[in-house]
Amino acid sequence: MTFFxxxxxxxxxxxxxxxxxxxxxxKIMQCFNQYEKPLSPSMILSISGLKCPITxxxxxxxxxxxxxxxxxxxxxxxxxxxxxxxxxxxxxxPEEYKQSSFxxxxxxxxxxxx
Numbered sequence: 001m002t003f004f005x006x007x008x009x010x011x012x013x014x015x016x017x018x019x020x021x022x023x024x025x026x027k028i029m030q031c032f033n034q035y036e037k038p039l040s041p042s043m044i045l046s047i048s049g050l051k052c053p054i055t056x057x058x059x060x061x062x063x064x065x066x067x068x069x070x071x072x073x074x075x076x077x078x079x080x081x082x083x084x085x086x087x088x089x090x091x092x093x094p095e096e097y098k099q100s101s102f103x104x105x106x107x108x109x110x111x112x113x114x
Contacts, residue, residue, distance in 0.1 A: 024050060024060045029069060038073055038087035042080040054080065061088055 027048045031039060035047070041057045044050075050057065064070040070088045079085035 024052060024056060025064055028057065028060050028064065032070065032088075032090050036090070038075060038089040040077050040079060040085040040087050042085055043077075045080070 027050055028044055031044055031048050039047075041054055041061060044057050044061070045052075045054050048057075061070055065072055065088065068091060071091050073087045073089055075087045076084040077087060
């Protein structure tokens with residue numbers, strides 16, 4: 001869910017709010033994909049061009065994290081309000097292991113009946 005209807009919006013207003021929240025998440029993901037480094041909510045607000053409260057950025061980043069699209073790091077930076085903020089990043093890709101191929105031309109089956 002991208003928008004939490006805690007203010008009992010009617011269906012038309014709710015649809016607009018949900019679309020706007022989804023657009024926020026898309027713009028946030030564009031920032032992470034473009035900069036390819038950890039970012040804080042304040043950084044996102046500054047570089048994204050979004051005109052919304054920082055709490056909306058934080059909500060969207062939490063939703064993206066819950067959906068596996070972002071992950072919160074243990075690192076902090078100073079935010080816009082003089083308080084530490086976590087940095088978030090794109091999920092790290094798991095290492096891929098390739099199984100080596102074996103040369104089976106001289107392989108002999110063991111005779112278990114001996």
